[in-house]
Amino acid sequence: MTSAVGLQPRTQEILHTLNLHDTLNARGNRMSETAFWGPDATGRLSRCTVGPEVTSPTPFPHVLVTDQGCTEGVFDDEISARGHRVQRPMELVHYACDSASDQHWPVTAYVRNHSSGAIEVWHTKYLIGADGAGSIVRHIAGLRRKANGGEEVWAVADVWAHTDFPDARRRAAVWSSNGGCMLIPNKDNGMRVYVQLQRKHLNVLDGNIPGGFVHPSTALPENSTLLFEILQACLSEVMAPFTMDITRVAWISRYRVTQGIADRFVDPFQRTYLVGDACHTQSPKAGQSMNLGMMDSFNLTWKLALVLKGMAKPSLLESYEVERRHIANQFIEFDIKFAHIYLQKEALGSPEFFSVWKQSHGFISGCAHRYPEGLLTRASAVRARINQSAAEPLTPGKRLHTMTLTRHMDGTAVGLLEDMPSNGRFHLFVFAGKLMTFAIFKAMANFLSSSDSPLTYFSKSTDSSSDSFQSENIRQGHVSNPFRYLDLFLIHTSNHLEIELCKLPKPFPQWGSRVYEDVGGLGHAAHGVSEKYGALALVRPDGYITAVTSLDNARGILDCLKDFMLETPSDYEMFDPGFHESSSMGGSMV
Numbered sequence: 279m280t281s282a283v284g285l286q287p288r289t290q291e292i293l294h295t296l297n298l299h300d301t302l303n304a305r306g307n308r309m310s311e312t313a314f315w316g317p318d319a320t321g322r323l324s325r326c327t328v329g330p331e332v333t334s335p336t337p338f339p340h341v342l343v344t345d346q347g348c349t350e351g352v353f354d355d356e357i358s359a360r361g362h363r364v365q366r367p368m369e370l371v372h373y374a375c376d377s378a379s380d381q382h383w384p385v386t387a388y389v390r391n392h393s394s395g396a397i398e399v400w401h402t403k404y405l406i407g408a409d410g411a412g413s414i415v416r417h418i419a420g421l422r423r424k425a426n427g428g429e430e431v432w433a434v435a436d437v438w439a440h441t442d443f444p445d446a447r448r449r450a451a452v453w454s455s456n457g458g459c460m461l462i463p464n465k466d467n468g469m470r471v472y473v474q475l476q477r478k479h480l481n482v483l484d485g486n487i488p489g490g491f492v493h494p495s496t497a498l499p500e501n502s503t504l505l506f507e508i509l510q511a512c513l514s515e516v517m518a519p520f521t522m523d524i525t526r527v528a529w530i531s532r533y534r535v536t537q538g539i540a541d542r543f544v545d546p547f548q549r550t551y552l553v554g555d556a557c558h559t560q561s562p563k564a565g566q567s568m569n570l571g572m573m574d575s576f577n578l579t580w581k582l583a584l585v586l587k588g589m590a591k592p593s594l595l596e597s598y599e600v601e602r603r604h605i606a607n608q609f610i611e612f613d614i615k616f617a618h619i620y621l622q623k624e625a626l627g628s629p630e631f632f633s634v635w636k637q638s639h640g641f642i643s644g645c646a647h648r649y650p651e652g653l654l655t656r657a658s659a660v661r662a663r664i665n666q667s668a669a670e671p672l673t674p675g676k677r678l679h680t681m682t683l684t685r686h687m688d689g690t691a692v693g694l695l696e697d698m699p700s701n702g703r704f705h706l707f708v709f710a711g712k713l714m715t716f717a718i719f720k721a722m723a724n725f726l727s728s729s730d731s732p733l734t735y736f737s738k739s740t741d742s743s744s745d746s747f748q749s750e751n752i753r754q755g756h757v758s759n760p761f762r763y764l765d766l767f768l769i770h771t772s773n774h775l776e777i778e779l780c781k782l783p784k785p786f787p788q789w790g791s792r793v794y795e796d797v798g799g800l801g802h803a804a805h806g807v808s809e810k811y812g813a814l815a816l817v818r819p820d821g822y823i824t825a826v827t828s829l830d831n832a833r834g835i836l837d838c839l840k841d842f843m844l845e846t847p848s849d850y851e852m853f854d855p856g857f858h859e860s861s862s863m864g865g866s867m868v
Contacts, residue, residue, distance in 0.1 A: 283343050283344060283345060283346075283462060283464065283470050284309065284341045284342070284343055284462065284568075284569070285302065285306075285341065285342040285343075285344065285349075285568075285569065286341060286566075286569045286642065286643050286644045287332050287334065287336040287338045287339065287340070287341075287643045287644060287645055288336070288569075288573070288643060288644025288645050288647065288677065289568075289569045289572055289573070289644060290336075290338040290342055291336065291337070291338065291677075291680070291695060291821070292572070292573075292576055292700065292820070292821065294337075294338075294695050294752065295695055295698055295699055295700040295752055295821070296356075296699075296700050296752070297699070297752045297753055298352055298353070298356060299338075299342075301352050302342060302344055302348065302349065302352055303342060305344060305348050305352075305465070306342045306343050306344035306348070306465055307342075307343040307344075307463055307464060307465040308340040308341075308342060308343070309331055309340055309341040309342075309343050309448070309449050309462065309463055310330065310331050310332075310339065310340040310341075310448075311328055311329065311330060311331055311448045311449070312328070312329055312330075312331050312448060312449040312450070312451065313325055313327070313328045313445040313448045313449070313450045313451070314326040314327050314328075314329075314450075314451050314631075315445070315450060315451070315452040315453070315454075316452075316453050316454070317453075317454055317455060321455065322519070323452070323454050323517070323518065323519065323520070325444075325445070328445070328448065329635075329636075331449060332639065332643050332645075333636075333639045333640070333643075334639060334640045334643045334645035334646060335645070335669055335670055335679055335804075336643065336645050336679075336680075337680055337693060337695065341449075343462060343463065343464055343465065343470075344465075345436070345464070349568075367391075367392040367393065368389050368390065368391055368392070369389065369390040369392060370387060370388070370389055370390075370409070370414055370415065371388045371389065371390050371397060372387075372388045372418060373385060373386060373387040373388065373405060373415075373418055373550070374386050375545070375547040375549050375550070377547060377549070380401075382403070383401040383402065383403060384403070384547070384549055385401070385402045385403065385404065385405050385549050385550070386399060386400070386401055386402075387399075387400045387401075387402060387405060388400075403549070403586065404549050404550070404551065404582060405549065405550045405551070406550075406551050406552075406553060406575075406578070407419070407550065407551065407552045407553070407556045407557075408552075408553045408554055408556060408571065408575065409556055410554070410555045410556060411423075411535070411555040411556070411559050413552065413555075413556035413557075415550060415552065415556060416540060416552055416556050416557070419545040419550050419552075420545070421540050421541060421542050421545065421552065422540065422541050423538045423539065423540045423541070423557075423559075424538055424539060424540075424541060425536045425537070425538040426536075426537045426538050426539060426610050426614060429534055429535070429536045430474060430534070430535050430536070430561055431474070431475045431480060431532065431533075431534050432472055432473065432474055432475065432532065432533060432534075432535070432562060433471075433472075433473045433475055433479075433505055433508060433509045433512070433530070433531075433532050434470070434471070434472055434473075434530070434531055434532070434533065434562070435470070435471050435506070435509055435524075435527055435528075435529060435530035435531070436464060436468060436469075436470055436471075436527070436528040436529045436530075437468065437469060437471055437524045437525075437526060437527050437528065437530075438467065438468050438469075438524070438525050438526040438528075439469065439522050439523055439524045439525055440521070440522075440523045440525055441517075441520065441521060441522040441523070442520050442521055443461075443517060443520040443521075443522055444520075445461075446461065446463065446469065446522075447463045448463065449461065449462055449463070452516055452517065453516075454515075454516050454517075454518070456512075456515035456516050456518070457473070457474070457476065457512055457515065457516050458473075458474060458516060459471060459472060459473045459474075459512065459513060459516050459517075460472040460562075468528065471509065471513065472562055473509055473512045473513065473516075475508070475512075475532070479508050479512075482504070482508065483504060483505065483508070483532070502530055502531075505530055505531075505532055506524075506527060506530055509524075509530065510523075510524055535559055535560070535561055535562070536559060537559060537560050537561065537610050537613050537614055538558065538559050538610075539557065539558045539559075539603070539606055539607065539610060540552055540556070540557040540558065542599065543557045543598065543599040543602060543603060544595075544598070544599050548592070548595065548596075551578055551595075551598065553571055553574035553575045553578060553602075554567070554568075554570065554571025554572075554574055554575070555567055555571060557574070557602075557606070558570065558606040558609075558610065560609060560610055560613045561613055566609060566613075566642065569644060570605070570606065570609065573602070573605070573644065573647075574602050576700075576820050577598055577601060577602055577820060578595075578598045578602075580700075580702050580818070580819040580820055581594050581595050581597065581598060582595065583702045584702065584763070584843075588844065589736065589763055589843060589844060590842055590843055590844060591842050591843070591844060593653075593842065594653070594654075594842040596653070597652055597653045597654050600649075600650065600652050600653075601649040601650070601652070601654070601655075604649060604650050605647055605649075608641065609641065612634075612638055612641060615634060616634055616635075616638065645677065645679075646676070647676070647677070648673065648675040648676045649675040649676075649822060650675065651674075651675075653841060653842055654818060654822075654824050654842070655674045655675040655822075655824065656674050656824060656825040656826075656838060657673070657674040657675055659825060659827070659834070659838075660674065660825075660826045660827065661826075661827040661828045661831055661834070662807070662811070662812075662813035662814070662826050662827055662828045663808055663811050663813075663828075664805075664806040664807065664813065664826060665803075665806035665807075665808070666806060667806075668803060668804060668805060668806030669803075669804045670804055670805055670806075671805060671806035672805045672806060672807065672813060672815050672823060672826045673823060673826070674823050674824060674825055674826060675822065675823065676822065676823060677821045677822050677823070678694075678705075678707070678815065678817050678821055678822070678823055679804065679805065680693055680694040680695045681693075681694050681796070681800070681801035681804060681805075682694075682800075682801075683769060683794035683795065683796055683797075683801060684774060684794060684795040684796075684797055685791070685793075685794055686774040686777075686779060686790070686793040686794055686795055687779060687790050687791060687793065689774065689775075692794075695752070696751050696752055697750070697751050697752075697767075697791075697792065698752070698821070699750055699751060699752045699754065700819065700820075701750070701819070702763075702819050703762055703763055703764060703765050703819055704763060704764045704765070704816060704817065704818060704819060704824075704839070705764070705765045705766075705767060705816075705817040705818075705819075706732065706733070706764055706765070706766050706767065706814065706815075706816055706817075706835060707767045707769065707814065707815040707816075707817060708722070708766070708767065708768045708769065708812070708814060708829070709769050709802055709805070709807040709812050709813045709814070709815070710768060710769065710770040710771075710812050710829070711770065711771050711799070711802060711807070711808065711809030711810060711811070711812045712770070712771050712772055712809050712810075713770075713809075713810075713811075713812050713829065714770055714772060714777065714782065718812075718829050718830055719783075719812075719829060720783050721830065722814075722829050722830065722832050723782075723783035723784060723785070723786065724783070725832045725833065726766070726784075726785050726832060727783075727784040727785050730833070730836060731785070731832075731836075732764060732832070732835045732836040732839055733762075733764050733766060733785065735836060735839070735845070736763060736839065736843045736844065736845060737761060737762070737763070746788040746789075746790075747759060747762075747765070747766070747788055747789045747790075747791065747792065749791035750791075763843070764839075765792065766785065766786075766789045766792055767789075767792045767794070768782075768786055768789065768792065768793045768794070769794050769796050769801060769802075770793075770794070770795060770796065771795070771796050771797075771798075771799040771802060771809050772795065773795070774794075774795040779793060811828070811829075812828075812829045813826060813827070813828065813829070814826070814827050814828065814829060814831065814832060814835060816835050816838060816839075824838060825838050
């Protein structure tokens with residue numbers, strides 16, 4: 279991870295389902311607006327426009343600005359609370375894969391322990407390369423990264439400054455005849471400053487600062503003073519007639535970045551995967567590096583978990599590269615286009631510039647990402663009547679937008695994300711409208727209670743079909759229903775006070791905590807679902823929609839799951855640890 283600062287709305291939604299968002303939110307700063315500045319007709323620096331940072335429907339209509347140390351610290355605390363730890367300082371030296379001789383532990387990794395000096399030998403099932411743009415994992419795997427744009431060199435610093443610039447607490451993109459910069463408001467009245475260095479600056483610098491960020495805990499490079507002087511001079515020139523005098527520097531560095539993408543995100547053995555900057559890089563202007571890396575990891579790890587538990591076919595993992603390469607390619611195309619316009623001084627305030635910026639809002643926020651047709655995206659098989667002009671129509675490949683509902687059993691208003699903890703399970707949503715007394719609803723319920731029900735068809739536990747679902751939410755520290763792989767949600771528009779839960783057809787009474795009234799049908803309408811016809815939606819563990827169909831086609835949900843779930847789950851993976859250390863001789867493994 280780079281020294282990144284901004285968590286986009288979709289990233290925040292996922293962190294919320296992991297119960298990490300509240301802690302990060304308390305330690306960060308909300309960035310809600312972006313200001314664009316450029317020269318007016320007289321050449322004087324002036325504000326072109328101010329617009330919202332986020333326009334997509336989301337419970338988090340802002341970018342959450344935190345520093346890398348804070349984000350990693352929150353992650354470390356959560357990992358420790360679950361009885362695990364991140365081992366530091368460790369370095370992957372080499373790895374090899376031999377699935378022919380060892381099908382269970384095919385990857386052998388050689389890891390240098392910098393505390394002891396020993397080279398440890400670890401045997402593992404899979405290896406994830408999350409080791410940045412200069413990825414050693416990618417190099418060992420023989421995968422190449424193709425550049426899709428020119429190299430950019432940036433001076434970046436976290437600073438405090440005295441300034442009369444009026445948009446110092448907004449994101450500000452500034453371009454003048456003297457160059458450009460971007461300002462990001464940090465917490466505690468500090469700011470992240472980005473200045474793209476010109477050739478004259480690079481000629482002055484001694485060239486000894488290595489590519490990539492210098493971690494804040496390390497000593498600054500010898501010529502950091504020179505880099506600071508260039509940064510301050512650039513800011514003074516670009517911001518004139520406003521002043522911006524830096525009073526304190528928390529961290530400063532120079533780094534090089536080239537928009538690029540790896541030729542593959544997985545090695546030929548299908549055992550080593552790349553995520554984040556290891557497989558795609560982009561400029562910092564849209565603040566995507568950390569967000570895309572987290573989305574890569576979230577996409578991959580729930581699939582790995584199901585495979586390691588013996589519940590899903592290994593072919594499920596093939597969808598990782600298909601889906602995430604699609605998103606990476608789209609973003610790099612936007613990045614190159616936006617960078618080209620951004621570097622044209624006369625274009626900053628142009629209609630073309632603002633058109634590109636506005637069109638990108640949903641993509642930059644992560645809320646409009648859509649995966650292509652494939653194993654987990656059945657767009658061509660939609661059978662339900664969905665109003666495509668709705669705010670967030672149910673669409674395979676897109677994330678399920680949250681909604682506020684009233685829990686049937688107690689009348690409590692809840693946000694849907696609150697009851698969707700990230701626990702590796704699929705979710706079957708029944709949008710029933712006012713159909714709970716109709717034959718179509720009762721027939722669907724009968725199928726969901728049968729031996730062919732997708733709720734229990736692939737279960738490891740013979741008792742799970744008769745067990746009542748134990749209430750879960752994002753703030754529970756344990757999984758209450760460990761043998762389940764699919765949760766059931768019933769959302770209706772009838773008055774919850776007029777319908778007794780116990781009188782609903784099976785299996786809904788045993789899922790009492792997941793039955794909700796959609797007051798006024800607002801959630802149905804927002805998702806394009808008619809109260810007259812209803813719909814079924816299969817949602818993946820990462821919140822993206824796999825399939826949408828009609829209430830009379832619950833079997834279609836089962837058929838979809840059969841394509842990647844194991845009908846007779848294998849048991850050996852379920853209890854194996856992710857890796858074991860076999861010896862010690864004076865990345866991430868799972």
